[in-house]
Amino acid sequence: MKSKVNRKKVDLRTSLHNLWRIVSVMWQVRPLAVTCWVIMLLLISAIPAMQIWLQKVSIDAISTSVAYTANLLPVLVLVASMYGLNIINSILSETSEYLFNITKEDTNFRLQRSILRKSVCIPYHYYENARFYDELSMVSQALSRSGAEIIRSAFTSFSNVVSLITVVVMLSIVHWSLPLLLISSTLPGIIILLIAKKKRYRLAVATTQQGREIDYTFRLMLSKHGAKEIRIFQLGDILIERWAHLFVNVRNKVLKQYAKEGRGRIVGVLILQLSALGVAIMLVMQINKDVLTLGDYVALMSAVVIVQGTMGSIGANIGQVLEMSSFINHLYQYLALPEVSKSSGELEFPKHYEQLEVSGLHFTYPNTELKVLSDISFSVKRGETIAIVGENGAGKTTLMNCLLGLYSPSQGNIYIDKEPLQSFSTDSYLTHVSAVFQQFVQYNYSIHDNVAFGAMHKHLSQDETLDALKAVGLTEMVYRMSEGMGTRLGSEFNGGVELSGGQWQRIAIARAAIRNAEILILDEPTSALDPLAELEIFRTFQKLAAGRTAFMVSHRLGPARLADRILVLKDGALVEQGNHDELIGLNGEYKAMFQAQAEWYQEDSVYDVVG
Structure with missing residues (x-):
């Protein structure tokens, strides 16, 4: 660089x-x-x-x-x-x-x-x-x-x-x-x-x-x-x-x-x-x-x-x-800077693939010696919900960027039904992945645009984007707006309406979900919320991801119990994986993290919400 x-x-x-x-x-x-x-x-x-x-x-x-x-x-x-x-x-x-x-x-x-x-x-x-x-x-x-x-x-x-x-x-x-x-x-x-x-x-x-x-x-x-x-x-x-x-x-x-x-x-x-x-x-x-x-x-x-x-x-x-x-x-x-190839492969991404596999994946930032991920390997069946947990700086977001194709691994690879990711057309692959990022964008455009941006290739109508907002519980908010789906959001321009943090997050989830992608990623967009509010957002995401592969990233462990499997990262390495009970039984990194956060997730209050 x-x-x-x-x-x-x-x-x-x-x-x-x-x-x-x-x-x-x-x-x-x-x-x-x-x-x-x-x-x-x-x-x-x-x-x-x-x-x-x-x-x-x-x-x-x-x-x-x-x-x-x-x-x-x-x-x-x-x-x-x-x-x-x-x-x-x-x-x-x-x-x-x-x-x-x-x-x-x-x-x-x-x-x-x-x-x-x-x-x-x-x-x-x-x-x-x-x-x-x-x-x-x-x-x-x-x-x-x-x-x-x-x-x-x-x-x-x-x-x-x-x-x-x-x-x-x-x-x-x-x-x-x-x-x-x-x-x-x-x-x-x-x-x-x-x-x-x-x-x-x-x-x-x-x-x-x-x-x-x-x-x-x-x-x-x-x-x-x-x-x-x-x-x-x-x-x-x-x-x-x-x-x-x-x-x-x-x-x-x-x-x-x-x-x-x-x-x-x-x-x-x-x-x-x-x-x-x-x-x-x-x-x-x-x-x-x-x-x-x-x-x-x-x-x-x-x-x-x-x-x-x-x-x-x-x-x-x-x-x-x-x-x-x-x-x-x-x-x-x-x-003249190099570009990401949009035709790196000739294969079309399979709409109903069976397995996603990460094999021996390493990542180091270009022109540095900083190794962020080391020898990450795991496989995920279609329809599984995977929670990825770890302390800040463990490499969770970097791993998600590799899955999204934003980063190219330094070593190892990602496979879809045993075909390397590079074999698929970039446009085809991106059409089948979607994400809500930790720092998601709050577009100062209309409510309709904020949702439709998730699938512009579909030329969605306002009725379709309204249905997406209904799925995340924002219908009443839209009905209260003077211009409905045409209401401009944010305070940057005259006539714009500012939303709460939770409302912005739900719009971001609706934007990601309306893409109908095969792979959905929720990358810590709720880190500023309290644990109960965070769990509510994760539950909404899980419902929208039903039948699709979903990755939920968080350094908090409460939402992890919603997942079929939990991957635990530490210092860029995958140190444990399994469900909640299995990981507690290992008496390892996950249990230590869970005990440190136990005061946030009491059985009588929070887990009832989860269940």
Whole structure:
């Protein structure tokens, strides 16, 4: 992961290739708009030279007219032409800006959609790596800067070069050294700018981790998720101080960089102005010798300003290209990450399989030596309910992630009727598994969506999702809602209704159950509930799982008595298995855990609920 995501060096050839890929996307989304935009940029690039020429001949014509009382009509035509050219320039500029903006919006949409699609295809273990989140931060910056903007900077640079060539030709007529003097005077400023852009990118990379923590702390302070604890534990001042310390630390580094850039720009401007002064003196001397007219002087001084401005624009645009291309490279590195194969096998998952077997399964997180599971082996018949218990960190959730196909075992395998899991089509297998996770999602969408998301391939009606909610005891809640199944849940948006923790959990169970999957997993979604409430949730789940294979994961042992068999994990190993009475008789890990939790599950109160 480290080598693939955050340390990969990108050469110039790769950067140019990525820029061409952005151009390809722009062409794909708006070919006509891109064509017209480029043509307009070229037309705009020719206007400065035309303006300089019109300015020269207009001033000369006015001087002649005043001196000799000549006909004013040609002068007025020239003056009108100057302003007409300005109008044309404005129309071309505004039209090209509009064409670029519509292309940019569609390009951004295409790139963002690619990122979202990629996010659901990359291996799940990437989300366990902090460096991956640094990379996501760089990708977000690439999207915020817009891939189309980098192409605009590149094409604008080309347009500026065309303008520069036409103006340089005019200056060279006076003296061949003028354009050389002006262009060379801008080079120090451009070099300083390019160095600054490179340093700014390096600073962005170096402060990515701190920047993410600043953003995390800021969002935490504003979120409902953290509001209670921040108030109860009086964390406000502490978190603000932590945020401020990080912010000031990053800000100081940024300001230091800005100061360096400012000093560099001052040097560049000083050189520019001294060279412009030298040119002005040279032109005045030429006028004094009657080599140049007043019109020549005004036009050529305008050309001086245009050359220096154009060179500055070229430098700024090249700097933008270099800076933004670094972020675009991160975007395409992300898009190049390996994906989970959706066609790993050719077999279709059997709807009525007989046995699921886990054999010699080991799991170690990629690029680490942390072994989470060691030599796990067991078999489950179709229709069995299996409880998986163990202390926190025993490996229960990791085992479930392997069963769900989210993790690939380091060793060993999982078999369905003696066929390895890799033999089945990924889509086929996922269609036949479902789960309620410990940190299940509370979708801030409608009640119907919250349930239907469990089986979108079925195109469920509201009556069907309502039946699923009836199975988990939430019908009355729906009837109390003003918009019924169309009621938006959560407090994120206007009109949303917040639910209790137990109601959210029942909706999550309905979402998992409506899939009608062959394998159901309940992975500690009730850890925040009291034991009695937890048992009630497990009983609901067990009823919905009737006739299907179900895994119920918990570090509490009360719900385990609902299962046909109990698997006990400790330190990533399967240490015991059997039913409740068998495990108590072993006087081992399960019995020790049960005795430690006995006060939660008294025979007269809790077990009656179970039975």
